[in-house]
Every structure is written in C-alpha cells, then in structure tokens.
Amino acid sequence: MTAPVISIEPLSNELMDAYLASGMERGKAGRFAVEWAFGSNPAPFAVARNNGQIVGISGYIQSRMQFGSETGVAFQAVDSFVSESMRGKGIFTQLARAYDTHATRSGGDLVWGFPNDNAAPAWFGKLGWHSHGQVPFLIKPLRAGFFCRKFRLPLDFPLTRARDQNLSSIAEIGEWGDALWDSVAPAISVGTVRDRAFLNHRLFNGPQAGQYRVVASPDQAEPAIVATREAEKHGGRIAYVMEALGGSSLEPLVMSELGRLASRGVELALAWSFPWSPNYRTLRKAGFIPLPERLRPIHIWFGSTPKTGLASHANHEGLWYLSYLDSDTV
Structure with a gap:
C-alpha cells in the first residue's frame, strides 16, 4: 500500500461530502455550520488521501489572538477524523504535523486546542504540545433536584438567593462591544480577541x-455582557455561562441570570475561568466553585504550541483567558 498523500486545502464539495460521511457533529449540522466555523481561514484543512480517496481530515479555526499588548494569528485544532480502515497507521499525527508546518509557513503565531483523552497522548507526546492541564471548570448549583435524584429523593428547591431582574436579551453587539474588550484586554495576557466582530460572529x-x-x-x-445556553445534559438541566465579562456592572448581570435560570428549573451552571481571569472574582462571589477533576463528567485537556516569538509566552502558566466561547462544541 502506498503512503497516504497529505495536503492543505480550502473547503470543497468533496470535503463536505467527507465531513458528512465521517459522522463528525459539525458535518451532521450541514454545510452552513462548517462554513461558519472555518470561514475566516482560507485553508482550514489538512487532508489525507489514499488512492485518491479522502481517508483523514483535520480542521482548524483561524482567529485573532491577544499576546500581551499585541495581537496575532492563531489556529485552533477542532475536528479530526481518520477512516476506520486507516486507523493505527499514524495518519492523525501526519495530518497534525502537516498543518503545523502550514501554520508556521503562513505566518501563524500559535496552534492550540482542547484534545480529549483519546487525542491527548498524540498532541502532548508525539506532537510536543505544552499541556496546561484540564480546562478550568467552575460549577454553581442552582437547584437541589440534581443532587436529590442521586439519592432517590423526590425533592427540589432553589439553592441560590439570586433573583431574576427581568433583563431583556439583546440580538446584536454594538460599538460598546469594542469598548468592553478594550476595558478587559489589559488584564488578559493570552486569549482570543473578544471584540464586537468576534462576539457577533460567535453568538449571533x-x-x-x-x-x-x-x-x-x-x-x-x-x-458588560453575560451569555448563557441551556441544555439537557449530564443527567440534568444545566446552563453554560458562555461568557461573563465587564467591570462593576458585571455582577448584577450574573446574579440576575442565575436567578432567571433557577426559576426556569435549571439545576447547575457551568463556567470556565482561571483564578487570574478578570471575571473569576465575580463568578466566585456569585457562588461558583472549582469543580474537582475527579467529579468531572468528561475530561477536556488544554494545550498550545507557539510558532513565533510573539506567542512564546503562551506556554507559560497564569496568562491565558478562557471561557465557553472558546469551545467549538457548546
């Protein structure tokens, strides 16, 4: 058997068909979902072909990344697939190395992502990524029902004193979105730029x-801004705090949304925030606590590999800002 041919490619009808056949969630969502995720990247895929047939795909989202007082280009590894007949032949690693080379040659500053338990050994071992450990989960119990069910108790009552202030939701981020980012950016050493353009693209x-x-x-x-998403998951009704950013006006927004969620029967709220993040103190004051690794329903690892001097400190501890907006699956 000849070795597979690896190439870097834009989205095409052939690739879209391969996405659908792969069973990956983004492929199931259709072409719009794929185009939306990868539209900012002119060549987002490393593709493996064997005898002219696609047997492997790795996809990368391109974004603006803050590095100290400057910004650069980052590629987030999100989707990987190798056909069943070709697994165990090192194709996953070949795809990742090929895109790593492309990222460097195209002027990218950083490659990063959230490998699961299956992918982590390759990223952190064979590919030499720096591991930042697991993502910084915080949890806030909102109702007792989630825990009472574990003990077969037919009880449910609120676990938060937060009260819904009946805030109206918005459908667009205005110019104030750039002012928001400018106000928090000095406290963020490494992180995706969350300006008006990013927030509108990601949320709306x-x-x-x-x-x-x-x-x-x-x-x-x-x-200030608070974005949430509700879901039936992990054996209960939960809410993801997708983003919570701002100054003194952030706390009342958080408390109002927690009260609203609890009144709707949401039992747990989840967030990502490091202790050094600008929103960490507000979230802790609102009752969020770090979720011990042994209690986490899934393991999501976090890693990075700088390609330029601008991004060199991305492997240092205590610098990154993360939220659920960085997750491509929520």
Whole structure:
C-alpha cells in the first residue's frame, strides 16, 4: 500500500461530502455550520488521501489572538477524523504535523486546542504540545433536584438567593462591544480577541445562535455582557455561562441570570475561568466553585504550541483567558 498523500486545502464539495460521511457533529449540522466555523481561514484543512480517496481530515479555526499588548494569528485544532480502515497507521499525527508546518509557513503565531483523552497522548507526546492541564471548570448549583435524584429523593428547591431582574436579551453587539474588550484586554495576557466582530460572529451569526441568551450593560463607560445556553445534559438541566465579562456592572448581570435560570428549573451552571481571569472574582462571589477533576463528567485537556516569538509566552502558566466561547462544541 502506498503512503497516504497529505495536503492543505480550502473547503470543497468533496470535503463536505467527507465531513458528512465521517459522522463528525459539525458535518451532521450541514454545510452552513462548517462554513461558519472555518470561514475566516482560507485553508482550514489538512487532508489525507489514499488512492485518491479522502481517508483523514483535520480542521482548524483561524482567529485573532491577544499576546500581551499585541495581537496575532492563531489556529485552533477542532475536528479530526481518520477512516476506520486507516486507523493505527499514524495518519492523525501526519495530518497534525502537516498543518503545523502550514501554520508556521503562513505566518501563524500559535496552534492550540482542547484534545480529549483519546487525542491527548498524540498532541502532548508525539506532537510536543505544552499541556496546561484540564480546562478550568467552575460549577454553581442552582437547584437541589440534581443532587436529590442521586439519592432517590423526590425533592427540589432553589439553592441560590439570586433573583431574576427581568433583563431583556439583546440580538446584536454594538460599538460598546469594542469598548468592553478594550476595558478587559489589559488584564488578559493570552486569549482570543473578544471584540464586537468576534462576539457577533460567535453568538449571533452561527448555527446555534437561537440557543444563546445574551444580556448586556451597553454603557460605553462601564460595559458588560453575560451569555448563557441551556441544555439537557449530564443527567440534568444545566446552563453554560458562555461568557461573563465587564467591570462593576458585571455582577448584577450574573446574579440576575442565575436567578432567571433557577426559576426556569435549571439545576447547575457551568463556567470556565482561571483564578487570574478578570471575571473569576465575580463568578466566585456569585457562588461558583472549582469543580474537582475527579467529579468531572468528561475530561477536556488544554494545550498550545507557539510558532513565533510573539506567542512564546503562551506556554507559560497564569496568562491565558478562557471561557465557553472558546469551545467549538457548546
């Protein structure tokens, strides 16, 4: 058997068909979901072919990344697939190495992502990524029902004193979105740029837009935003805090949304936030606590590999900002 041929390619009808056949969730969502995710990247795929047939795909989202006081280009590894007949032949690693080379040659500053337990040994071992450990899960119990069911108790009652202030949701981020990012960026050493363009693209222009609720304080002097998504998952009704950013106006937004979620029967709220993140103190004050690794329903690892001097400190601890907006699956 000849060795597979690896190439770097844009989205095509052939690749879209391969996505659908692969069974990957993004492929199931259709072409719009794929185009929305990878539209900012002119060549987002490493593709393996054997005898002219696609047998492997790796996909990368391109984004603006903050590195200290400067910005650069980052590629986030999100989708990987190898056909069953070709597994165990090192194709996954070949695809990743090929895109790593492409990222460097095209002027990318960083490659990063969230490998699962299956992919982590390859990323952190064979590919030499730096491991930052697992993502920084925080949890806030909102109702007792989730825990009472574990003990077969027919009880449910609120576990939060937060009260819904009946805030209206918004459908677009205005100019204040750039002011918001400018206000928090100095406290973020490494992270995806969350300006007006990014927030609108991520929250309002994608295939899951109707599943997010966004409230904001659009005051140019003190902007803030809270975005959430509800889901039936992990054996209960949960909410993801997709983003929570802002200054002193952030806390009342968080508390109002927690009260609203609890009144709707949501039992747990989940967030990602490091102890050094600008929103960490607000989330802890609202009752969020770190979720011990042994209690996590799934393991999501976090890694990075800088390609330029600009991104060299991305492997250092205590610098990254993450939220659920960085997850491509929520």
